[in-house]
Amino acid sequence: xxxxxxxxxxxxxPIAALPLMLTAITGVIFxxxxxxxxxxxxxxxxxxxxxxxxxLQPYYAYVLGFCLLLLISTGLVLWxxxxxxxxxxx
Numbered sequence: 001x002x003x004x005x006x007x008x009x010x011x012x013x014p015i016a017a018l019p020l021m022l023t024a025i026t027g028v029i030f031x032x033x034x035x036x037x038x039x040x041x042x043x044x045x046x047x048x049x050x051x052x053x054x055x056l057q058p059y060y061a062y063v064l065g066f067c068l069l070l071l072i073s074t075g076l077v078l079w080x081x082x083x084x085x086x087x088x089x090x
Contacts, residue, residue, distance in 0.1 A: 005081065009074040016067035023047060023064060 026047035033040040045051075049060025056063065 005074065005077050009078055012070060012074055016070045019060075019064055019067055020071075 026043050030040055030043045030047055033043065049056035049063070
C-alpha cells in the first residue's frame with residue numbers, strides 16, 4: 001500500500017489534520033465574535049461537529065482524538081527511524 005512510512009505519513013497528515021484545524025479555527029473565530037457580541041451559533045455548530053445534515057456531534061471528540069493519535073504515532077515512527085540511522089562516514 002505505502003512504500004515507506006514517510007509516504008504513509010504524507011498521505012495521512014492532510015486527512016487527519018483537517019478536522020483538527022477546522023475545530024481550532026472555528027473555536028477561535030467564535031470566541032472573537034462572542035466577545036464582540038455577534039451571534040454566531042452556526043459557527044459553534046461547525047466547531048462541535050454538526051455539519052448541516054451530517055451530525056457527528058456524538059462522535060466528533062473521538063474522531064479528533066483518533067486523528068491526533070494517528071498524527072503523533074506516524075510522526076514518532078518517522079522520528080525514531082531517522083534517529084536510529086547511523087551517521088554516514090565520509
